[in-house]
Amino acid sequence: MPQKREMHVVYSLGDRIFRRIVTAGALTSLIVLALIGLFLFARGAEIFRDMGFKFITGVKWTAGSEDGTAAAEFSIGPMLVGTIIVSFIALIVALPLSIAGALFIEFYSSQRLKRLLISLLDLAAAIPSIFFGLWGIQVFSSMAERWSYLLNSYMGWFPLFSNEMQVFGRSPFVAGLVLAAMIAPIITSISREVYSRTPRELVDSCYALGGTRWGAIRAVVLPFGRSGVLGGAMLGLGRALGETVAVYLILNLVFAYNFNILEAQGGNIASLIATRFGEATAYELKGLLAAGFVLFLLTLTVNMIATSVVQRTSKDRS
């Protein structure tokens, strides 16, 4: 056997410089991410040490008394659960709407309407969340209260929809719907983009086989777009998980586990941080940063799961 030769590639100066620049770009985002995580962890470490695992599961958030007779105790159980509940309500509502909207734009609307809708969508995706919060509390919540009431009247036997107080505003349900409106444009936009890349000849084949438009969508477009739509949904979910100001404006922040989504109490980690940050003692601030670290890990995990799911399903396809 001949000896394998080593293959040397000589890059030109321009190539080497450009390579440095793009490498630096890629590393910067990684470094920033790592630094944020590190900062949150370092600042919250004392709380993690004092509270242990109870920080995640406990239900008490109290700064204690100034004379030290009552100990400060920080844990984020209800807020963590609240974060997940509100985000999933948003996702469950937004996803079907977004898929339907994307299919309409791509396959049913006229060319002119399509162009209009695409630019409107991109515009809607860029609306700052404070406007969604204001719209939610000023305009939308009276409508959502009515829906909540109906949901409770007919489905109230189901624990999720029960509501003993019969007060329907400022609930996780309302907040979830507002977040749904907020993330739907992004998910729609991404889904449409993915659907528009369905190979033309596959769609044509469906038509040539006597398929209808809906048949072609079901047989080819939806399977083709699945992983991309999932990616879009996860991006939306990530945004909903970290949403602060809209939730802060709408939800009635109450520090207790609440699984009755129509009741006027709830919260999420981001809004907890926003609420408490201004008046926090030094020790409480550490608690807030620890909470931030948990949220950081949560969004990171969601994104990692999303990436792996997207990669797996797109591998299945090829």
Next chain:
Amino acid sequence: MSRIETELKTSKENGTTMNEMTTSGASTAVTERPLGLETRGVHAWFGSHHVLSDINLQFPERSVTGLIGPSGCGKSTFLRMLNRMHEFIPSAAMAGEVLMNGNDIYAPEIDAAAMRLKIGMVFQKPNPFPAMTIRENVLSGIKLANLKVSNHDDIVEKCLSRAGLWKEVKDRLDASGGSLSGGQQQRLCIARSLAVEPTILLMDEPCSALDPGSTLRIEETIHELAEKITVVIVTHNMQQASRVSNYCAFFLSDGGPGVLVEADATRKMFTNPTDTRTADYVQGKFG
């Protein structure tokens, strides 16, 4: 005349006599054989771009008609008009009539999807549905059109056999369609088209992406298909046109919209065409 009769015998169509096809202007190909498909005064546009002008052509039943001509002459557009695939392109427009058994397929009361069950199509690039197995691919048309059939296994075997693929895949029907070679994929696409039992099959350069061996195999398949159904095939390959088709139609565009120069029995088109441009093209002088 005797020439054409001999040709018909070789394609197992004996018993039918046929007149020498007459050519008058752009209107051509009149035979005594029943017509599978006929176009009258067909024009096509993309936006304001006029791509086909006044095509009058007839496709005798159970024969293979080749559409030939240089790139950009509108033959693929013409093919796509024969089962209304043309209309999926935004800004596409047409004029004239396409008659199947004497009925205009562009008539307002026609259900285009149902019509395409009768006029199937095979595309240039092999394109089995990637998310489906071989078996599901064959049955996809039946599922798409909601046809009620019970003997799925028989259909799969019959269609794959007719497409000349059964022996190669019978032991792995549950493998993905994408696991096949290019030539096999194209035969799978033919099998898929046959499952809904079309009476006419349109093929848009079905072999242009394939190796010579697969091409030969598909040409055999086309010969066998023509015993039962009408085939219209667009091809760039003159040898292929002469090998597989009974009739040929030559399209040409000299800057303006594409026109039909000549249509006749393939043997005549290749040996003694009426128009000198046809002669030049089939001899490879341009195109």
